Amino acid sequence: TMSSTADDNDDNGEDRAVLVQFVSETGEEAGPPLQALLGSTVADLKATLDAQLIVQSGDYDDQVIYKFFVDEAEVATSLAVAVDCGQVNERLLRIVYQPQALFRVRPVTRCTSSLPGHSEAVLSAAFSPDSRNLASGSGDAAVRFWDLSTETPLHECRGHKHWVLCIAWSPDGRRLASACKRGQICLWCPDTGKQIGRPLARHTQWVTSLAWRPLHLDSECRLLASASKDCTVILWDTIVGQVSRVISGHEQAVTQVRWGGTDLLYTGSRDRTVRVWRADDGALCRTLQQHAHWVNTLALSTDYAMRLGANEPGKPAPEIGAPRTELCERARRVYEAARRDQPERLVSGSDDFTLTLWTPETDKRPVARLTGHLQLVNDVRFSPDGRLLASASFDKSVRLWDGRTGKFLATLLGHVGRVYQVAWSADSRLLVSSSADSTLKLWDIGAAGGKNRLKPVNDLPGHADEVYAVDWSPDGQKVASGGKDRELKLWRN
Amino acid sequence: PQNEHIELHRKRHGRRFDHDEKQRKKEARQGRLRSKKARTLRGLKAKLYNKERHKEKVQMKKTLRAHDQRDTRQRADDQEVPEGAKPVYLLDREDQTRAKVLSNMLKQKRKEKAGKCDVPIPKVRATSEAEAFRALRSGKSKRKAWKRMVTKVTFVPDGFTRKPPKYERFIRPTGLRFKVAHVTHPELKATFQLPLLGVKKNPTSSLYTSLGIITKGTVIEVNVSDLGLVTQSGKVVWGKYAQVTNCPENDGCINAVLLV
Numbered sequence: 001t002m003s004s005t006a007d008d009n010d011d012n013g014e015d016r017a018v019l020v021q022f023v024s025e026t027g028e029e030a031g032p033p034l035q036a037l038l039g040s041t042v043a044d045l046k047a048t049l050d051a052q053l054i055v056q057s058g059d060y061d062d063q064v065i066y067k068f069f070v071d072e073a074e075v076a077t078s079l080a081v082a083v084d085c086g087q088v089n090e091r092l093l094r095i096v097y098q099p100q101a102l103f104r105v106r107p108v109t110r111c112t113s114s115l116p117g118h119s120e121a122v123l124s125a126a127f128s129p130d131s132r133n134l135a136s137g138s139g140d141a142a143v144r145f146w147d148l149s150t151e152t153p154l155h156e157c158r159g160h161k162h163w164v165l166c167i168a169w170s171p172d173g174r175r176l177a178s179a180c181k182r183g184q185i186c187l188w189c190p191d192t193g194k195q196i197g198r199p200l201a202r203h204t205q206w207v208t209s210l211a212w213r214p215l216h217l218d219s220e221c222r223l224l225a226s227a228s229k230d231c232t233v234i235l236w237d238t239i240v241g242q243v244s245r246v247i248s249g250h251e252q253a254v255t256q257v258r259w260g261g262t263d264l265l266y267t268g269s270r271d272r273t274v275r276v277w278r279a280d281d282g283a284l285c286r287t288l289q290q291h292a293h294w295v296n297t298l299a300l301s302t303d304y305a306m307r308l309g310a311n312e313p314g315k316p317a318p319e320i321g322a323p324r325t326e327l328c329e330r331a332r333r334v335y336e337a338a339r340r341d342q343p344e345r346l347v348s349g350s351d352d353f354t355l356t357l358w359t360p361e362t363d364k365r366p367v368a369r370l371t372g373h374l375q376l377v378n379d380v381r382f383s384p385d386g387r388l389l390a391s392a393s394f395d396k397s398v399r400l401w402d403g404r405t406g407k408f409l410a411t412l413l414g415h416v417g418r419v420y421q422v423a424w425s426a427d428s429r430l431l432v433s434s435s436a437d438s439t440l441k442l443w444d445i446g447a448a449g450g451k452n453r454l455k456p457v458n459d460l461p462g463h464a465d466e467v468y469a470v471d472w473s474p475d476g477q478k479v480a481s482g483g484k485d486r487e488l489k490l491w492r493n
Numbered sequence: 494p495q496n497e498h499i500e501l502h503r504k505r506h507g508r509r510f511d512h513d514e515k516q517r518k519k520e521a522r523q524g525r526l527r528s529k530k531a532r533t534l535r536g537l538k539a540k541l542y543n544k545e546r547h548k549e550k551v552q553m554k555k556t557l558r559a560h561d562q563r564d565t566r567q568r569a570d571d572q573e574v575p576e577g578a579k580p581v582y583l584l585d586r587e588d589q590t591r592a593k594v595l596s597n598m599l600k601q602k603r604k605e606k607a608g609k610c611d612v613p614i615p616k617v618r619a620t621s622e623a624e625a626f627r628a629l630r631s632g633k634s635k636r637k638a639w640k641r642m643v644t645k646v647t648f649v650p651d652g653f654t655r656k657p658p659k660y661e662r663f664i665r666p667t668g669l670r671f672k673v674a675h676v677t678h679p680e681l682k683a684t685f686q687l688p689l690l691g692v693k694k695n696p697t698s699s700l701y702t703s704l705g706i707i708t709k710g711t712v713i714e715v716n717v718s719d720l721g722l723v724t725q726s727g728k729v730v731w732g733k734y735a736q737v738t739n740c741p742e743n744d745g746c747i748n749a750v751l752l753v
Contacts, residue, residue, distance in 0.1 A: 120578045121578045121579075123578060123579075123580045123581075124580065138578065139574070139578020140578075161574070163579075165581045165584075181584075206581075206584070208581050209581070229585075253585075255581075290721060292721045293680070293681065296582060297582075352721075352722065352723065353723075369723065371723050371724075379582070420580070420582070468580045
């Protein structure tokens with residue numbers, strides 16, 4: 001045991017050497033244990049790790065930024081601060097290293113334009129995967145495309161007869177699917193603003209969610225899944241314009257559908273179950289039962305990667321005329337990088353105030369049950385690197401959880417009304433949340449440093465009424481938000 | 494058999510030549526005759542007849558309206574887009590206006606101060622002692638009538654042992670003892686069969702509560718661990734209150750609504 005009096009005793013100082021072992025997040029060791037100084041900073045640790053990785057694999061990327069964790073505590077400034085100095089003498093310190101995104105997204109601070117145009121509340125807004133286009137659906141039954149370089153309206157597309165509830169870009173960014181409250185789905189071309197084909201009508205009640213087949217499975221973006229209140233999920237062949245398959249089995253309204261990277265469909269429903277289906281023959285694989293009330297949202301750890309399609313985050317988008325096979329190959333690489341050889345994780349958020357973490361490809365028992373919210377959970381999103389999870393709830397807070405184990409990390413307090421949606425920036429460091437109190441709030445997760453109650457970095461007021469939809473462009477430049485005041489606002493740094 | 498001669502005659506000889514016309518004219522007269530009857534009847538007969546006629550008129554109106562809607566169904570597509578657009582996650586949710594939220598908060602505070610609870614059936618008819626108990630005669634010559642047998646459904650806890658029969662004043666027959674209740678969740682509209690944990694309060698009197706008598710409006714405690722509800726801190730909720738909504742002694746089962 002060390003004496004507490006700090007003399008000029010080398011043993012108490014920061015020049016002590018300790019035995020460290022670098023371990024990756026999946027548990028693989030980077031090399032044999034090394035000696036490191038207790039006072040080493042993040043830069044020193046990176047240099048040591050790089051040296052080890054050169055020996056191991058022969059090449060290394062100098063540009064990679066790492067975050068280091070000792071016993072679940074982040075090493076923010078130096079190793080000494082993160083570790084309890086008294087007990088470190090004989091122990092081998094296992095340091096987990098996480099590579100972070102290379103590019104940095106700058107926090108958005110100002111509203112550059114308010115785009116009027118819709119005559120009723122804006123219900124959904126989405127950037128295309130290559131960040132070139134922005135589309136919004138609203139309660140006046142119109143879908144609008146907006147020109148991002150001039151920040152003005154581009155096309156107004158009329159074809160629906162009721163509120164446009166959800167929109168979804170195809171992973172190659174060439175088509176937009178929109179669904180309305182009457183159960184019709186229309187496909188639009190963003191360049192001309194014209195409808196492609198005829199409206200797809202088979203649902204008898206409103207469509208709650210749309211999901212395209214990922215690009216790495218389907219290079220022509222043929223299949224689209226739509227979930228509806230009439231308890232069915234329909235797979236559409238969008239090129240021919242017909243129903244490919246009807247998947248029924250839920251006993252109540254299906255609230256969300258997600259297309260997984262291994263061609264499995266995940267559906268969450270108001271009958272309190274989440275079901276896993278095989279997309280090629282529509283067979284039920286698993287029923288995941290845990291929740292005590294409606295399942296409102298679903299999120300997959302590889303969601304962001306599959307949304308991007310062939311666009312790699314931080315790198316320039318592929319050329320417009322690139323052949324489909326090349327796009328498919330790039331999409332596959334993006335997907336594999338996001339997946340990192342682990343099974344996909346699914347999170348379901350429910351009206352019973354809890355979330356549940358599953359690995360639906362392998363097990364039907366949940367990995368973890370995430371409790372803590374005081375009101376129903378409305379939106380759940382994995383960070384783009386899949387390590388963090390953010391959940392927005394009607395109890396005016398956003399909670400952060402660890403994406404792999406489900407451990408609670410932090411509560412983001414600041415909103416004074418229900419929080420409706422959250423959107424991550426492409427480097428997983430920033431989070432923006434929209435709320436019924438008509439503000440958006442920006443949170444800095446990368447600089448959190450282990451605190452468990454965070455305040456917003458930036459308050460983005462400006463909307464006149466509840467903000468229903470928010471989206472961050474994949475290139476990290478802009479945030480788009482729309483709500484009940486019928487205006488779409490674009491925010492930039 | 495006596496009554497087939499008419500049919501036999503019809504089969505053998507057919508009907509009168511003007512039968513169809515006479516039938517048609519008779520039916521045409523019915524409208525006039527019925528309205529005359531309605532106008533001239535008096536007294537109790539009139540009341541009953543008018544009641545029947547009103548019911549028929551209402552039904553006829555409904556069918557006519559249904560036919561109208563069927564004929565004009567094409568026009569439903571041209572209906573205007575309604576106002577009040579809501580995103581998907583807010584559909585099917587009751588959205589209170591902000592003024593209502595504040596007034597509800599005030600009302601809730603006042604109620605909590607007054608000690609009143611929010612139950613689905615607030616006022617229940619009290620069951621009298623004559624209704625709930627039946628006097629049993631005991632003693633060698635069956636003159637003593639101090640024992641009472643409960644005629645309503647009861648719940649006895651596990652490990653319950655009767656008092657010695659000589660001193661037992663209230664007898665709860667085993668045929669009327671229940672262990673499970675059919676509990677409906679009011680929001681999910683789903684019914685589950687859940688084991689009973691106890692009787693929390695019988696609105697008639699505390700004597701009934703202590704005896705475990707279950708009548709309509711009684712608040713009971715049920716074991717909800719099957720439903721998988723969780724508290725904020727992550728502990729599993731295993732007991733919740735429910736209020737009985739039927740008369741179990743008449744139906745043979747206990748139906749209750751969960752108090753969430």
